[in-house]
Amino acid sequence: xxxxxxxxxxxxxxxxxxxxxxxxxxxxxxxxxxxxxxxxxxxxxxxxxxxxxxxxxxxxxxxxxxxxxxxxxxxxxxxxxxxxxxxxxxxxxxxxxxxxxxxxxxxxxxxxxxxxxxxxxxxxxxxxxxxxxxxxxxxxxxxxxxxxxxxxxxxxxxxxxxxxxxxxxxxxxxxxxxxxxxxxxxxxxxxxxxxxxxxxxxxxxxxxxxxxxxx
Amino acid sequence: xxxxxxxxxxxxxxxxxxxxxxxxxxxxxxxxxxxxxxxxxxxxxxxxxxxxxxxxxxxxxxxxxxxxxxxxxxxxxxxxxxxxxxxxxxxxxxxxxxxxxxxxxxxxxxxxxxxxxxxxxxxxxxxxxxxxxxxxxxxxxxxxxxxxxxxxxxxxxxxxxxxxxxxxxxxxxxxxxxxxxxxxxxxxxxxxxxxxxxxxxxxxxxxxxxxxxxx
Numbered sequence: 001x002x003x004x005x006x007x008x009x010x011x012x013x014x015x016x017x018x019x020x021x022x023x024x025x026x027x028x029x030x031x032x033x034x035x036x037x038x039x040x041x042x043x044x045x046x047x048x049x050x051x052x053x054x055x056x057x058x059x060x061x062x063x064x065x066x067x068x069x070x071x072x073x074x075x076x077x078x079x080x081x082x083x084x085x086x087x088x089x090x091x092x093x094x095x096x097x098x099x100x101x102x103x104x105x106x107x108x109x110x111x112x113x114x115x116x117x118x119x120x121x122x123x124x125x126x127x128x129x130x131x132x133x134x135x136x137x138x139x140x141x142x143x144x145x146x147x148x149x150x151x152x153x154x155x156x157x158x159x160x161x162x163x164x165x166x167x168x169x170x171x172x173x174x175x176x177x178x179x180x181x182x183x184x185x186x187x188x189x190x191x192x193x194x195x196x197x198x199x200x201x202x203x204x205x206x207x208x209x210x211x212x213x214x215x
Numbered sequence: 216x217x218x219x220x221x222x223x224x225x226x227x228x229x230x231x232x233x234x235x236x237x238x239x240x241x242x243x244x245x246x247x248x249x250x251x252x253x254x255x256x257x258x259x260x261x262x263x264x265x266x267x268x269x270x271x272x273x274x275x276x277x278x279x280x281x282x283x284x285x286x287x288x289x290x291x292x293x294x295x296x297x298x299x300x301x302x303x304x305x306x307x308x309x310x311x312x313x314x315x316x317x318x319x320x321x322x323x324x325x326x327x328x329x330x331x332x333x334x335x336x337x338x339x340x341x342x343x344x345x346x347x348x349x350x351x352x353x354x355x356x357x358x359x360x361x362x363x364x365x366x367x368x369x370x371x372x373x374x375x376x377x378x379x380x381x382x383x384x385x386x387x388x389x390x391x392x393x394x395x396x397x398x399x400x401x402x403x404x405x406x407x408x409x410x411x412x413x414x415x416x417x418x419x420x421x422x423x424x425x426x427x428x429x430x
Contacts, residue, residue: 006422008415009224015414019393042395078414079421086413097312103410109417148416172420174413178234180257190416192409195318198301198389199230199293200223201363201405202324205387206294207221 006054013051016041018074024067033064080108085146087170089161090153091116091131094176098150099126111150113140134161138168148172155179221269228266231256233289239282248279295323300361302385304376305368306331306346309391313365314341326365328355349376353383363387370394 020040024032038045052058058073059065075081088095091114103109114131116122122133132140140146149170153161158177165173172188175181183189235255239247253260267273273288274280290296303310306329318324329346331337337348347355355361364385368376373392380388387403390396398404 011418012411012415014418015408015411016395040395042397078418080414084417093312093315097308098409100308101409103413106410106414109410109413147420148413150413172416174416180231180255182257188416188419190412190419192407192412193230194313194316194407195321195324196227196230197405197407198318198324198363198365199295199321200227201387201389201403202299203226203229203293204403204405205362 010051010054013041013043013047014074014078016043017048017051018071018078018080021067021071021074025071029067031064032067032070034059037065080106082108084109084148085112085144086110086148086150087112087137087141087144087146088114088129088150088152089116089134089137089165090151090157091118091121091126092152092154095150095152096126098152098176099129112144113146115140134164137164141165141168141170146170148174150174150176151181152176225266225269228256228258228262229289229293231258232263232266233286233293233295236282236286236289240286244282246279247282247285249274252280295321297323299324299363300327300359301325301363301365302327302352302356302359302361303329303344303365303367304331304349304352304380305366305372306333306336306341307367307369310365310367311341313367313391314344327359328361330355349379352379356380356383356385361385363389365389365391366396367391 017037020037021032034045034048038048055073055077058070086109088099088111091099095114095116099111099114111129114126114129115134115137116131117134121131124131147170149165149172151158151161151173155177158175158179158181162173162181162183166183166187170187172190173181173183175189175191176194178193178195180191181189232252235252236247249260249263253263270288270292273285301324303314303326306314310329314326314329326344329341329344330349330352331346332349336346339346362385364380364387366373366376366388370392373390373394373396377388377396377398381398381402385402387405388396388398390404390406391409393408393410395406396404
């Protein structure tokens with residue numbers, strides 16, 4: 001098990017494998033071949049084998065994978081057997097949409113608090129999630145044992161809010177702002193930049209190519 | 216110039232480089248060193264040099280980069296000198312938020328049409344963008360010369376809508392649904408899965424690691 005060194009692209013495919021294994025398991029399927037898995041998740045077999053190789057022996061050659069075993073393995077690897085509380089900061093257009101987003105009905109991810117500066121939004125309950133004022137952020141993050149924050153504030157506010165989140169003990173930030181925020185080394189930042197996603201697609205479209213699988 | 220073979224992770228960093236070069240140029244800066252660029256975009260220098268090497272000589276060793284030259288190079292590479300019309304299909308919570316999303320005030324990306332099945336939404340103008348019924352999709356995509364579609368429909372509708380988009384002549388799809396949609400080889404699909412982004416962050420958090428830069 002070399003958990004700490006797996007490539008990011010592999011890590012991003014693990015939730016995909018896990019989701020399909022859950023679907024197969026719900027459908028009562030016991031075994032899955034690497035070809036079937038490859039077609040379902042649309043990742044080539046060689047990439048799947050390489051991804052799985054980071055975790056040692058997950059199946060027998062020519063036999064396929066045991067659906068339940070592999071599903072449990074990924075559940076544990078992805079910490080889907082533990083609840084993760086998440087906060088969202090910035091209840092604007094995108095923030096509101098994310099509060100209503102179902103995150104695939106995951107049973108292990110719960111957005112439990114939102115924060116905003118706007119007095120017209122503070123105090124509301126959006127899709128079951130209370131919106132607190134920014135002044136309550138530190139206290140609520142501590143009380144609710146929240147490790148992860150989704151950042152959907154305006155770009156010019158992002159670094160100040162990150163500093164406050166770090167001071168409040170947040171360990172991971174999913175950054176939807178276009179700013180490249182800075183945080184201490186022990187706070188993980190995952191950037192989701194919607195403009196970049198669109199520009200990358202346009203780039204590949206005009207370079208006449210295919211979109212390569214990430215390594 | 217090996218446009219067709221650059222890795223996806225490199226392609227995803229090009230918009231980031233381009234954005235900072237525009238900021239530097241707006242600020243009247245003429246030269247930027249690879250160290251300054253590295254700190255600004257938070258990508259290590261070795262990765263930046265490797266990314267740039269796919270495009271031949273972009274700067275002189277020990278001299279840094281000419282801001283304007285490099286900015287123009289990336290503008291051309293990213294087709295930011297041409298207008299790209301984009302459609303959005305599925306004006307639900309996320310779709311509405313994306314219609315209002317500014318895509319960094321890009322001058323070259325214009326979301327010019329939205330489509331939905333809901334008669335209460337069809338006919339409205341959301342943030343300047345008209346919402347058409349699905350039955351007008353093929354016609355509008357053709358008239359407006361739209362190449363790219365943002366897909367924010369419910370998961371169970373996604374493949375049918377993709378089939379209609381392909382029939383209408385769409386060349387690239389930014390897929391926000393959790394479904395792994397299938398499309399002909401000449402139609403590019405870029406998946407943005409918000410649950411996967413969050414699960415990847417949780418994975419790296421619990422594996423006690425750092426998030427590696429993508430290669």
